[in-house]
Amino acid sequence: MTAQATYVRTADVALDELTPFPGNAKRGNVDTILESLRRNGQYRSLVVREIPDGPLIVLAGNHTMQALGAHGAGDCGKTVKTSNGTGPCGICQNDPSWQPGARCEIVQCDEDTARRINIVDNRAADLGGYDYEALSELLAGLDDLDGTGYTPRDVEDITALLTAPPDEVTELSDHHGEPNEDIFRPKISMTVDAETFDRWRLALDAHPGKDDEAKLDGLLDEIERTRAAAATAAEAGA
Known part of the structure; x- marks a missing residue:
């Protein structure tokens, strides 16, 4: 079996045929992902390792799988706001016959590469940062925050902390609650000898x-x- 991941196919797979990555260290916010899926649909595939004569193991997207499972089978009865008014749930499409499943990118790789993919998929997001002025503009361009993972209070925090003079940042953090100062202030991070x-x-x-x-x-x-x-x-x- 190849060390590097090799793409095999894209397939819709029933959740009961998928195995969570053993020992996945990330703890995602399943409720936020479920809200996004209902509003936006499954816009990104799960990355799944195929082992010949073995299980289908989810390398990336374990919490998306959990969110789809939390939705459950059948019509959830929920609708979402869209640019055209209202629309069906992005997961079940309000279809009573819907069964929990996910679109998956199936790959083959060895055990070592599987671990590396799972680890880096979780870690890469941690190492990233934000241009909060650009984020503020993106959020301001939306009619609502559904499916974004942000709340009106988050927007208030971002706006206040972007415009606050340095000596008022602590006061604003106390007002809005921790850990806003750490989240919304830019960070400098680099690896050196x-x-x-x-x-x-x-x-x-x-x-x-x-x-x-x-x-x-x-x-x-x-x-x-x-x-x-x-x-x-x-x-x-x-």
């Missing part, structure tokens, strides 16, 4: 401040002053 980290640490610690953010502000101020002085000296020598 030990020597570079030590140089970075020494540069930060050369500046006063109650935390690394304050020290970083001091370092950036120093860099800007040095660049300005160098530009002035260059003009004077021209």
Whole structure:
């Protein structure tokens, strides 16, 4: 069997034929996924490993599978708001005969690759970040928040924290509740070698401040002053 994943086919598979990934470490929000599926339909396939003469194991999309199972068989009786008014549930289409199933991308790979796919599918989203100004504009362009995973309070938090001066961020966080400051403020993250980290640490610690953010502000101020002085000296020598 190939080490890298090899695409085999796309198929609609009954949920009772699918096996959750053993030991899946991610804990997703099934309720949010279920709401999205009802509003948007299943816009992304599950990635499923096919083992010859063995089970179909879900590598990516385990919580989508759980949400489809939580919907249950038959007509859920729910309708959703659409741009044209109202529409049927995106899962069952309000069909009494609907049986829980999912569209799946079937692949073949070895056990080692299967683990890597499951791990990175969960981890990649954690390592990403947001341009919250762009997110705010995207959310503002919608008539409602159904199926987005966001609530009106989230939008309020994003808007307030984007426009707040630094000394008011803590106050806003207290008002809106934790962990909004950590969620909605941009983060700096990178992997470097030990020597570079030590140089970075020494540069930060050369500046006063109650935390690394304050020290970083001091370092950036120093860099800007040095660049300005160098530009002035260059003009004077021209």
